[in-house]
Amino acid sequence: MSSSRNDLLLSVGFALVVLAMPIWLAPFGAGYPDLLQRFMIYGIFAVGFNILFGLTGYLSFGHAAFFGVGSYTAVWSFKLLSLDAFPALILAVIVSGLFALVIGYLSLRRSGIYFSILTLAFAQMSYNLAYSVLTPITNGETGLQLTLRDPRVLDAITGQTYVGQPVPTLLGQQLSGYAGFYFCAFFLIVAFVLAQRIAGSPFGMMLKAIKSNQTRMQFTGFNTRPYALSAFLISGMYAGLAGALLAVTDPLAGAERMQWTASGEVVLMTILGGVGTLVGPVIGAWLIKYFENILSALNDQILVRFYSFLPEGVSELAVKVTSKFVGDGWFLTLGLVFVLVVIFLPGGIMEGVRRLANLFRRPGAPTPRPTAHVQPAE
Amino acid sequence: MTTTPNVVLHVADVHKRFGGLHALSDIDLQVIEGETHAIIGPNGAGKSTLLNVIIGKLAPTSGQVVFDGAVLTGRKPHQINQLGIARVFQTPEIFADLSVLHNVMIPAFAKRDGAFQVNMLRGLGSESAIRREAEELLADVGLYERRDSHAGALSRGDKRRMELAMCLIQHPRLLLLDEPTAGMSRHDTNTTIELLQKIKARGMTKVIIEHDMHVVFSLADKISVLSGGKIIAEGLPDAIRGNEKVQEAYLGGAHRLEAH
Numbered sequence: 001m002s003s004s005r006n007d008l009l010l011s012v013g014f015a016l017v018v019l020a021m022p023i024w025l026a027p028f029g030a031g032y033p034d035l036l037q038r039f040m041i042y043g044i045f046a047v048g049f050n051i052l053f054g055l056t057g058y059l060s061f062g063h064a065a066f067f068g069v070g071s072y073t074a075v076w077s078f079k080l081l082s083l084d085a086f087p088a089l090i091l092a093v094i095v096s097g098l099f100a101l102v103i104g105y106l107s108l109r110r111s112g113i114y115f116s117i118l119t120l121a122f123a124q125m126s127y128n129l130a131y132s133v134l135t136p137i138t139n140g141e142t143g144l145q146l147t148l149r150d151p152r153v154l155d156a157i158t159g160q161t162y163v164g165q166p167v168p169t170l171l172g173q174q175l176s177g178y179a180g181f182y183f184c185a186f187f188l189i190v191a192f193v194l195a196q197r198i199a200g201s202p203f204g205m206m207l208k209a210i211k212s213n214q215t216r217m218q219f220t221g222f223n224t225r226p227y228a229l230s231a232f233l234i235s236g237m238y239a240g241l242a243g244a245l246l247a248v249t250d251p252l253a254g255a256e257r258m259q260w261t262a263s264g265e266v267v268l269m270t271i272l273g274g275v276g277t278l279v280g281p282v283i284g285a286w287l288i289k290y291f292e293n294i295l296s297a298l299n300d301q302i303l304v305r306f307y308s309f310l311p312e313g314v315s316e317l318a319v320k321v322t323s324k325f326v327g328d329g330w331f332l333t334l335g336l337v338f339v340l341v342v343i344f345l346p347g348g349i350m351e352g353v354r355r356l357a358n359l360f361r362r363p364g365a366p367t368p369r370p371t372a373h374v375q376p377a378e
Numbered sequence: 379m380t381t382t383p384n385v386v387l388h389v390a391d392v393h394k395r396f397g398g399l400h401a402l403s404d405i406d407l408q409v410i411e412g413e414t415h416a417i418i419g420p421n422g423a424g425k426s427t428l429l430n431v432i433i434g435k436l437a438p439t440s441g442q443v444v445f446d447g448a449v450l451t452g453r454k455p456h457q458i459n460q461l462g463i464a465r466v467f468q469t470p471e472i473f474a475d476l477s478v479l480h481n482v483m484i485p486a487f488a489k490r491d492g493a494f495q496v497n498m499l500r501g502l503g504s505e506s507a508i509r510r511e512a513e514e515l516l517a518d519v520g521l522y523e524r525r526d527s528h529a530g531a532l533s534r535g536d537k538r539r540m541e542l543a544m545c546l547i548q549h550p551r552l553l554l555l556d557e558p559t560a561g562m563s564r565h566d567t568n569t570t571i572e573l574l575q576k577i578k579a580r581g582m583t584k585v586i587i588e589h590d591m592h593v594v595f596s597l598a599d600k601i602s603v604l605s606g607g608k609i610i611a612e613g614l615p616d617a618i619r620g621n622e623k624v625q626e627a628y629l630g631g632a633h634r635l636e637a638h
Contacts (some may be wrong), residue, residue, distance in 0.1 A: 004503050202487050203498035204503065209484050212473040217431065219471065221459035221488030230496060
């Protein structure tokens, strides 16, 4: 058994798949930078979320708050310090980490459903504060944007000047298009490898043990609270990094990023892909973002054209039914898929892959017990 | 109450009340270093309550528990474990989702690294010392072949033996056993007795709650009999065997208290 070699193979394989995405996603109509950037960003978000939910078993319904804090922090760094991405990312990870520390400390006083409700409440509070009291910081409904009049102290010192609309950079290089994609891809790969290391460390084993039996952990001599808080902190920092990267690729931060639907989305990504698995959450994030991109762009005119081969009455009916599931109704499709996955494939796509692999490897062989559970810790 | 130097565990004047029910009253119990102290008594006598008070799962209504000079009362379960007390539960408390080997490795980390340690960048592969000790213990309890199985898939008897290995890897100064052979076959019970006798030879102090008199008389150096929340007799196994008060309370006089 050489698990370290398998780990290395997995991380190298993952890096190759990610870096080659512009090539292998082109036939699916997804090989363009804007969407690829989102794949990377939400991949990071989901990988981090899985450290808390997948390993430790605590289901947070408020992680969008840390994502949003990351975005705001990054945009403020672009406004006040420099258009360079690095100070923005570092600050965003620190600030969202502090945020996660406070919210995690308070929420982890409870477990199970009460923990989930607490995180949801804190995230909704953050969302509402962003729209009301904190308007001077968040710029309310308009969202926080870059302007030409921003001070940018560090850039002023180094004598950098800009022409036209300010755009985040990396050492002077603009981070738009494919540059932005590869920048985000670098962080996704690092985030993935780090999560892999955590899952395979003694610390990761303790997190899994907390998920499995918290009582036993306590009677075995472990103080479980700081372990859970560390997992919460790490996943909050991942979320902050993802939020900051979204601000790097598109320097605008709005409060809707912190809404509960955004928190719910990362839960769906993780469960769809496979809770507690390494690759599952990333795949879940990619699939949801891919289908969101396709389905939410469809409208009635496109549907009419699509169904034009059908006889007149039938085609109208088809358009009417389908239109409920696309465009703004895309969430309906997502909900349906989610229900089907939870009922028939509770271990997510990764469990499906495992079942298929077993089917082909040795027909009739017993399937191993799934390791992933959808329930939060008690 | 004076505590003699070799008293490891002292349960001093402990009362525990649940509403109107006196689950434990005026319990005074001293466990001497190196001895195996059995607590027996009929169902509902308060044996498990007493163990829960010792381990910090329940707070006594009055009185206190002292372990090696440190007051246990008011401490959290993980702090009590860190002082050197490990426990096998009546219903096995294990990590059902993890492998048997990992179940036994985890407690070793609590012993080595303390109650909390962020060692997230070291791989489990580099923990060969802990792994080797866990494998040796699994061989001792007869579960080495099943080390890669899911712990949840083990039989009840195997779970208990694994839980025992989880406690032993911590080299506790005091081991509390709550009916360690309940639900085991005769054969498994005998292997467990042999195992516990081997541990006893190493001088580990044990408190054991047990229904099976065969187990009690094979292992105990001293026996305390609990009935109705009170200790009604205490002494060497032979004295307890012949004690009429014990016969009366424990078996209602219907059976003789004997090893079968």
